[in-house]
Amino acid sequence: MTTADQNFLRPWQDVTSIGEFDWTSLANSEGVFVQDTAGNELLDGPGGMWCVNVGYGREEIIEAVARQMRDLSYFSPWSMAAPVTTKLSEKLADLAPGDLNNVFFTTGGSTAVDSALRFAFFYNNCLGRPEKKHIISRVNAYHGSTYLSSSCSGKMREKANMDMIADTIHLLPCPKPKDKPADLSMDAFCDEKVSDLENKILEIGADKVAAFIAEPIMASGGVIVPPDGYHKRCHEVCRKHDVLFIADEVVTAFGRLGHFFASEDVFDVVPDMITTAKGLTSGYVPMGALFISDRLVEEIKSASNEARNFVSGFTYSGHPVAAAAALANIEIIERDRLLENVQQLAPDFEASLQSLNDIPCVTDIRVKGLMAGVECELDEDHPDEMRDVEFLYKVDEICQQNGLLVRPVYNSCVMSPPLTISRSQIDDLVGILRGGIETAYNNL
Ligand SMILES: Cc1ncc(COP(=O)(O)O)c(C=O)c1O
Structure with a gap:
């Protein structure tokens, strides 16, 4: 039909x-x-x-959502708290790798990516280095559909007729093993792709690069699995040059690769920020979440004694009904x-x-x-x-x-x-x- x-x-x-x-x-x-x-x-x-x-038709999620709608259908995240969202943020911080204990709720994946990039800019402003604003991404990446996240996406054929930020966003060649020249070993290919990142940072100037953003596995780019060791080595390059490493786990988090998060458990990397959405609620209701490391928050704190407001957020940040769906969803992942x-x-x-x-x-x-x-x-x-x-x-x-x-x-x-x-x-x-x-x- x-x-x-x-x-x-x-x-x-x-x-x-x-x-x-x-x-x-x-x-x-x-x-x-x-x-x-x-x-x-x-x-x-x-x-x-x-x-x-x-999967579809999960009564526990349906019931949790209906119950939450009856109890409290909305609260303003600017000025109030709700137990369900507090509980979800604690649970997520518990599941997240390393010191990624600060959960910033969004409405989906694009807004999680947008928020991560805006946080990277904010962080550098707070640290007194406002020129550190360039973003590095990769050809074939997909990071979303807001102005900023779409500008970081590297699916070139999708850029026609759509305005993009071009001067501060840079796309590296895709680390797709199929495109490796036949006479190049996989190790040498990996070396080349990691060098692409380091060379780009050096070309722009490390003092101008804010972040590298990467999906652990490029999803909409066609499920592109990079060579072994690629992410770990890119993370090392980022650390060396004081560039933030943002893992876009909108697809890979919440079980797709057999772990709540793929960054550490599959790729041995604890990023500075992780973006998630999709599997967080299994699509029952919209919600995304950005995870920010304690390290970044601590650095902002120690840079000055003044208040530092991250002036960003959404009417539906931490929406209680979405939080109820996410908690029920995580419970199912664990129980089953x-x-x-x-x-x-x-x-x-x-x-x-x-x-x-x-x-x-x-x-x-x-x-x-x-x-x-x-x-x-x-x-x-x-x-x-x-x-x-x-x-x-x-x-x-x-x-x-x-x-x-x-x-x-x-x-x-x-x-x-x-x-x-x-x-x-x-x-x-x-x-x-x-x-x-x-x-x-x-x-x-
Ligand atoms: C890796 C990745 N990041 C971000 C997004 C954007 O998420 P949303 O469509 O929820 O805004 C997607 C969507 O497919 C995605 O695959």
């Missing part, structure tokens, strides 16, 4: 086509499945938008041992997806935890991205007819199913995906 919305301008939509496109209309959901308005059941490969971590489930399933998920390697147009398969990108190119020697995008639309259409949502990103099918997925559902997912790619390829 589809709907041609006349009045709903969607994210990324071609504005010349409002009302012309038929969108699959969803009516119900349960577990790892959504159901369209005609009753067709679809396994949710992308997990909503990388966010439905505990979902992190352990991801750790146990990850090798099967990877092996199963890697089996698609025998399909001629599949040119790269990248998997980590329950995140995967299956890249398809019809002619690797003569790249034509639009042709490959069209091809993946076909794959998506066929998979949907067979009960799987794919929703490709450019030339990659990206998968991030609910963390509750079972082994047999992984087999179903990969089986339908194989059928979709092979059928589309054979029909060319």
